[in-house]
Amino acid sequence: MRITLFGATGRMGQLLTQLALDAGHEVTAYARTPGKLRITHPNLSVVAGQLDDDEAILEAVRTADAVIEGVGSESEATRRIITAMNTAGVKRFVVVSTCSVPDPDDLPDAKFKMLVRFVKTAAPRAYAEVRAAAQAVRASDLDWTLVRVAKLNDKAASGNVKVGNYGHGVVGLSVTRADMAAFLLAQVSDGTYVRSAPAISN
Numbered sequence: 001m002r003i004t005l006f007g008a009t010g011r012m013g014q015l016l017t018q019l020a021l022d023a024g025h026e027v028t029a030y031a032r033t034p035g036k037l038r039i040t041h042p043n044l045s046v047v048a049g050q051l052d053d054d055e056a057i058l059e060a061v062r063t064a065d066a067v068i069e070g071v072g073s074e075s076e077a078t079r080r081i082i083t084a085m086n087t088a089g090v091k092r093f094v095v096v097s098t099c100s101v102p103d104p105d106d107l108p109d110a111k112f113k114m115l116v117r118f119v120k121t122a123a124p125r126a127y128a129e130v131r132a133a134a135q136a137v138r139a140s141d142l143d144w145t146l147v148r149v150a151k152l153n154d155k156a157a158s159g160n161v162k163v164g165n166y167g168h169g170v171v172g173l174s175v176t177r178a179d180m181a182a183f184l185l186a187q188v189s190d191g192t193y194v195r196s197a198p199a200i201s202n
């Protein structure tokens with residue numbers, strides 16, 4: 001498949017880029033700092049641009065079969081990517097989200113609510129942006145999946161990812177970047193979580 005990645009230069013993004021290439025996909029990485037991408041591969045191309053460059057974003061997604069976004073709390077960028085995907089007729093959109101984004105099937109306990117309140121107080125802009133981004137994704141006609149995580153770490157891949165909703169005693173708070181990258185990549189060819197917002201953890 002042809003996959004466009006936003007956030008490919010990040011810690012999780014570089015793992016995802018390598019995984020996608022190893023799996024035989026053609027990858028387009030959209031990056032404001034292409035020099036940070038430590039990977040070279042015949043199936044990897046880079047489109048350089050900022051997140052407000054509509055022309056470059058369209059160029060990056062134009063021939064994609066799927067787009068994965070992991071740039072963090074930038075709702076305007078998410079809206080611009082959605083617009084570009086609509087223009088290009090690309091449907092599959094896998095988006096990194098966080099535990100600050102609720103889902104109707106969550107059953108948050110007091111400890112979880114306290115964590116989200118802490119995020120809201122400590123990082124109000126990021127909190128508001130990630131929720132606004134999720135709202136834009138949910139309002140779109142794309143085949144979207146919001147992959148919600150609370151805390152990433154750099155331990156080795158475990159291959160053991162729990163998927164579900166917060167508060168049901170299954171999904172915890174922490175996941176390795178490697179396991180998250182593998183989960184995101186799997187979504188491009190798996191419709192199980194289309195138009196839903198699974199939470200994941202180890």
Ligand SMILES: NC(=O)c1ccc[n+]([C@@H]2O[C@H](COP(=O)([O-])OP(=O)(O)OC[C@H]3O[C@@H](n4cnc5c(N)ncnc54)[C@H](OP(=O)(O)O)[C@@H]3O)[C@@H](O)[C@H]2O)c1
Pocket residue numbers: 006007008009010011012013031032033036050051069070071072073074096097098099149150151152153177
């Ligand atoms: N760290 C956590 O515990 C945690 C928890 C929940 C969700 N997340 C999300 O999980 C994803 C991966 O996390 P990570 O810690 O591996 O990420 P990271 O290393 O911080 O990398 C973030 C990526 O997003 C890009 N980016 C961020 N802000 C940008 C902006 N304003 N304009 C253009 N590009 C921008 C970065 O580009 P540059 O390389 O150019 O800076 C980089 O490619 C992110 O979306 C993050 O928000 C993380």
